[in-house]
Amino acid sequence: xxxxxxxxxxxxxxxxxxxxxxxxxxxxxxxxxxxxxxxxxxxxxxxxxxxxxxxxxxxxxxxxxxxxxxxxxxxxxxxxxxxxxxxxxxxxxxxxxxxxxxxxxxxxxxxxxxxxxxxxxxxxxxxxxxxxxxxxxxxxxxxxxxxxxxxxxxxxxxxxxxxxxxxxxxxxxxxxxxxxxxxxxxxxxxxxxxxxxxxxxxxxxxxxxxxxxxxxxxxxxxxxxxxxxxxxxxxxxxxxxxxxxxxxxxxxxxxxxxxxxxxxxxxxxxxxxxxxxxxxxxxxxxxxxxxxxxxxxxxxxxxxxxxxxxxxxxxxxxxxxxxxxxxxxxxxxxx
Numbered sequence: 001x002x003x004x005x006x007x008x009x010x011x012x013x014x015x016x017x018x019x020x021x022x023x024x025x026x027x028x029x030x031x032x033x034x035x036x037x038x039x040x041x042x043x044x045x046x047x048x049x050x051x052x053x054x055x056x057x058x059x060x061x062x063x064x065x066x067x068x069x070x071x072x073x074x075x076x077x078x079x080x081x082x083x084x085x086x087x088x089x090x091x092x093x094x095x096x097x098x099x100x101x102x103x104x105x106x107x108x109x110x111x112x113x114x115x116x117x118x119x120x121x122x123x124x125x126x127x128x129x130x131x132x133x134x135x136x137x138x139x140x141x142x143x144x145x146x147x148x149x150x151x152x153x154x155x156x157x158x159x160x161x162x163x164x165x166x167x168x169x170x171x172x173x174x175x176x177x178x179x180x181x182x183x184x185x186x187x188x189x190x191x192x193x194x195x196x197x198x199x200x201x202x203x204x205x206x207x208x209x210x211x212x213x214x215x216x217x218x219x220x221x222x223x224x225x226x227x228x229x230x231x232x233x234x235x236x237x238x239x240x241x242x243x244x245x246x247x248x249x250x251x252x253x254x255x256x257x258x259x260x261x262x263x264x265x266x267x268x269x270x271x272x273x274x275x276x277x278x279x280x281x282x283x284x285x286x287x288x289x290x291x292x293x294x295x296x297x298x299x300x301x302x303x304x305x306x307x308x309x310x311x312x313x314x315x316x317x318x319x320x321x322x323x324x325x326x327x328x329x330x331x332x333x334x335x
Contacts, residue, residue, distance in 0.1 A: 002043040011036060061091045062305065063111035065121045067099045072248060072276065073294045074122060077149065080298025081120055088306050090117075101126035108135045112144055118309055119146040120301045123153060129193050131155050145308040149301040152195045159308065161301045165199035166206075168290050172244060172272055173207035180270055182242035183213060188230060188250040190220040200246040216240075226250060231257050245273035255283050 004022075008015045013032070021028045021036040022045075028036075039045075064081055066074045078094065085092050093116060095107035104124045111119070119139060126132075133156040139146050140158070149161040176182040187204050191197035205215045218233045220226060230253050234240065243258075245251025251273025255265055263269050265285050272288045273279065280286040 002045050007040060007045060011039060059115060059117050060089060061093060061116045063116040063119045064092050064094045065097055065104060065107045065119065067097050067122060067124050069096065073292065076276065076294035077298035080295035081302045084299040084302035097124040099125040101130060101132055105135045108139065112139060112142060118144055118305050120305055121146060121148050123148060123151045125193055128153055128195055145305060147301045147305045149297055150196060159304060161297055161304055163292055163297065165196045166203040169200040169203035169244065169246065170207045172290060173204055176242045176270055177211050182270060184239045185242040185244060186237055186240045187217045188243065188245045188254060189217065189247060190222065190250060191247050192219045197246060204244060220250065227253055227257065230254050234258065240269060242270040248273065248275045248279065251287055252282050255287050
């Protein structure tokens with residue numbers, strides 16, 4: 001493959017002239033620029049990316065750390081991050097923490113040795129439970145910007161992209177009470193240790209409290225037999241006329257269990273879960289979902305990091321995606 005120096009020799013111009021022409025510098029005349037660009041294309045010239053990065057003191061690479069790709073939310077968010085990164089000519093390196101603090105720390109250490117310009121991270125469950133921030137603080141000390149999305153910890157004051165999970169569930173509960181006249185609303189959760197889970201449960205409890213209704217929450221651990229535990233909970237609450245699942249799985253299990261037990265959805269029992277429109281095809285009838293727009297969250301996270309890297313002075317220290325509203329989808333979209 002031809003080099004910059006070889007192009008300059010063939011054209012009998014300086015290396016600086018070739019470089020400026022390839023970068024569309026106004027210092028180079030159009031005729032000379034055209035000659036250089038045509039020859040570069042003919043000889044399949046490709047810029048030395050490593051040399052460019054060293055000169056600019058940038059890798060043009062972003063480290064992305066997420067708990068898993070098996071959860072559709074994180075898969076969609078990752079897609080959004082990659083799309084937005086490509087627009088800004090960034091590459092991404094992805095590491096999975098598997099909800100482990102130790103793996104998250106090792107991923108940060110691996111990538112913070114000059115491999116990336118910054119990080120987009122969804123914290124692991126263990127990081128949240130322990131409220132651990134040392135590895136994040138160290139990134140700040142190294143002048144490596146980090147944007148956290150979806151999940152937060154009280155001890156770290158930094159850049160966040162979040163959806164208002166409290167309001168999402170609060171609005172759904174109010175809709176069920178006021179529009180569908182439901183009075184016995186149960187909540188299912190296997191994410192109560194996560195910040196998003198806590199905020200969703202708080203939204204549920206607040207809405208019920210305002211209407212003088214009793215909350216009933218089933219918290220499931222990861223080792224639970226989900227179908228058995230959910231089935232027992234539903235059998236013990238036969239008066240239930242609405243179910244809210246604050247994760248992407250338990251609502252599907254509940255809907256199928258109720259249907260097998262002879263309940264008609266949504267006439268007898270309304271079932272609402274978190275997910276995306278594609279989640280609805282997993283059930284028959286289609287389950288109503290609170291759609292977080294994970295791809296938009298991923299794009300917003302990468303966009304925010306890009307602004308930090310470009311030293312946008314108008315950047316606020318904490319940014320929330322309140323404008324990306326969660327939507328209750330049930331045939332039509334209900335905000």
